[in-house]
Amino acid sequence: MAPTCKIGPSVLNADLSQIAAESVRLLDSGADYLHLDVMDGHFVPNLTFGHPVVKCLRTKVPEAFFDMHMMVSKPEQWVEPMGQAGANQYTFHLEATRDVSGISRKIKEAGMKVGIAIKPGTPVSEIVPHIDLADMILIMTVEPGFGGQSFKTDMLPKVEFLRKNYPELDIEVDGGVGLANIDACAEAGANMIVAGTSIITASDPGKVIRTMKESVFNALNKVHLER
Numbered sequence: 001m002a003p004t005c006k007i008g009p010s011v012l013n014a015d016l017s018q019i020a021a022e023s024v025r026l027l028d029s030g031a032d033y034l035h036l037d038v039m040d041g042h043f044v045p046n047l048t049f050g051h052p053v054v055k056c057l058r059t060k061v062p063e064a065f066f067d068m069h070m071m072v073s074k075p076e077q078w079v080e081p082m083g084q085a086g087a088n089q090y091t092f093h094l095e096a097t098r099d100v101s102g103i104s105r106k107i108k109e110a111g112m113k114v115g116i117a118i119k120p121g122t123p124v125s126e127i128v129p130h131i132d133l134a135d136m137i138l139i140m141t142v143e144p145g146f147g148g149q150s151f152k153t154d155m156l157p158k159v160e161f162l163r164k165n166y167p168e169l170d171i172e173v174d175g176g177v178g179l180a181n182i183d184a185c186a187e188a189g190a191n192m193i194v195a196g197t198s199i200i201t202a203s204d205p206g207k208v209i210r211t212m213k214e215s216v217f218n219a220l221n222k223v224h225l226e227r
Ligand SMILES: O=C(CO)[C@@H](O)[C@H](O)COP(=O)(O)O
Pocket: 010, 012, 013, 035, 037, 069, 142, 143, 144, 145, 146, 147, 148, 149, 174, 175, 176, 177, 194, 195, 196, 197, 198
């Protein structure tokens, strides 16, 4: 099945004291899912929130799809608590584990989809042996840890490689994505788009989401017509 286009705002740079209201605002603006950045102060030099916050947020937005971006050193430790808190997808970093198949199994047993992320310094070839285990591959387009960084264009060949070899795979990009580079992301083959600052700070977030969706939709259609 051809991948579908989805836009998932990251709430990292939103007013986190208002995380529920911000989430509702983004969903009402057309977000397809919410990308929730979990940082442990060890895998990355920053701290955010964990499963207790996710559990509370779930009660406020019962229908939303939660894509957990787990920037943590022990991803296996949080699988069950996140599943119980209401997470839908658990995206861990390849760099944080030696047991990709074990953790993927655990995620599925907890009723979630499996996402595997790679940092900018990790070659795409390292993810290849694990693709069959994953529902989604996340190509980081900044160093994980902070919102508001500049997009790394030199990560796009990783996306192109994956799209060429895995036409049905969900491929997500995350970090510095905005209207200036959405066409490049879409043409490379990304179909799941995470955007924080560019959506959160927009005067009309709905317009940014619609423009991004259109860009990805057109690129996916073009590939489909060319086949
Ligand atoms: O995972 C991360 C950062 O580590 C991202 O999800 C960013 O937080 C997205 O924010 P922008 O780069 O779009 O501002």
